[in-house]
Amino acid sequence: MAECNDVDVQIVTDLSEVHWNGIAQLYADEEWFMFPKEMVELKTKFSWSHAVVAVNREGRIVGLLTWSEAPTASVHYVSTYLVASGYRGHGIGARMWDQMMKRVTPGRILGIDADPDMVEKYRSREFPYRSEHGAYRISFSTESALVACKKALGDADENVTSQIQIVAMSDDLIEQMIAYDQGLCGRNRETFWREYLKMDCVATKVALRQGKVVGFCCRAPFHQETKRLGPLFADSFEIGVSLLSHMCDFTGRLAAIRPQRDECPFLQFLLQHTDCKLDSAANRSFSRKCPDEDRVD
Numbered sequence: 001m002a003e004c005n006d007v008d009v010q011i012v013t014d015l016s017e018v019h020w021n022g023i024a025q026l027y028a029d030e031e032w033f034m035f036p037k038e039m040v041e042l043k044t045k046f047s048w049s050h051a052v053v054a055v056n057r058e059g060r061i062v063g064l065l066t067w068s069e070a071p072t073a074s075v076h077y078v079s080t081y082l083v084a085s086g087y088r089g090h091g092i093g094a095r096m097w098d099q100m101m102k103r104v105t106p107g108r109i110l111g112i113d114a115d116p117d118m119v120e121k122y123r124s125r126e127f128p129y130r131s132e133h134g135a136y137r138i139s140f141s142t143e144s145a146l147v148a149c150k151k152a153l154g155d156a157d158e159n160v161t162s163q164i165q166i167v168a169m170s171d172d173l174i175e176q177m178i179a180y181d182q183g184l185c186g187r188n189r190e191t192f193w194r195e196y197l198k199m200d201c202v203a204t205k206v207a208l209r210q211g212k213v214v215g216f217c218c219r220a221p222f223h224q225e226t227k228r229l230g231p232l233f234a235d236s237f238e239i240g241v242s243l244l245s246h247m248c249d250f251t252g253r254l255a256a257i258r259p260q261r262d263e264c265p266f267l268q269f270l271l272q273h274t275d276c277k278l279d280s281a282a283n284r285s286f287s288r289k290c291p292d293e294d295r296v297d
């Protein structure tokens with residue numbers, strides 16, 4: 001535990017590899033599970049991934065603010081705002097925030113997904129525009145999902161399910177998968193995908209029908225026995241269920257973030273047929289009025 005009176009920190013805006021390693025340590029120490037070590041490494045690969053850190057006298061990272069300015073995204077999201085627990089309430093967060101605001105590209109819409117106790121604070125300042133949609137955090141055991149998937153696929157029309165083939169991602173499918181993703185998201189995320197799919201810790205399955213990509217799904221590390229699921233994109237409910245069943249080949253839980261407006265049959269399926277836990281999670285706000293978009297980066 002850090003000493004509370006040690007607020008002698010330096011704010012660093014030009015990050016080196018040492019800082020990025022320290023960031024992974026901060027996430028681990030603060031049990032901030034969204035970003036295990038591998039995902040921090042991923043952030044270093046993209047020129048649009050930015051961070052400001054606070055470093056104490058011993059060189060330890062005690063504060064972090066990250067944001068993303070992906071060129072094809074219409075909204076730039078602030079992704080992590082975190083000060084080590086022993087250092088909070090001494091203005092470190094505010095100092096990092098000032099540095100970020102000096103660096104964000106002028107004129108762009110900024111977005112933030114906030115915890116309930118922070119949302120009004122953000123909205124009273126730089127993020128006055130509330131989104132109609134927040135996000136849910138869902139999680140379910142692979143055991144319950146496997147049973148549900150088997151039943152759903154057993155009940156489905158065999159003519160439909162027999163045409164679906166689920167395969168591991170391979171080099172010859174990447175281009176088709178990226179085009180499929182672009183068709184759904186409306187923007188080209190090739191740079192992201194090429195780095196993401198290279199990571200050993202990420203499992204990706206692709207659904208094919210007559211050789212054509214009709215869905216895909218990724219699974220990444222999260223925390224202990226829980227892995228993060230997503231995105232899961234599919235042309236039909238049956239394809240989604242087939243993909244999910246292939247993601248349940250371990251004992252543990254899968255966690256995912258769903259937009260709150262989502263009333264898709266897939267979410268209903270998880271809620272009704274697995275031991276799915278649903279938490280109301282982030283409240284989304286914007287710096288300027290904008291058409292809402294799903295967060296996909």
Ligand SMILES: CC(C)(COP(=O)(O)OP(=O)(O)OC[C@H]1O[C@@H](n2cnc3c(N)ncnc32)[C@H](O)[C@@H]1OP(=O)(O)O)[C@@H](O)C(=O)NCCC(=O)NCCS
Nearest residue numbers: 081082083088089090091092093094097114115118121122
């Ligand atoms: C949120 C957090 C990063 C602020 O860092 P900090 O160094 O403690 O903040 P400061 O001392 O500079 O800020 C003083 C006050 O301004 C608030 N504040 C800080 N940055 C702010 C911002 N950008 N907009 C609005 N309010 C802000 C702080 O919450 C704090 O409020 P309080 O007095 O009601 O507690 C820190 O409290 C933290 O790590 N919290 C846990 C993680 C978390 O909840 N992160 C936010 C997720 S949405």
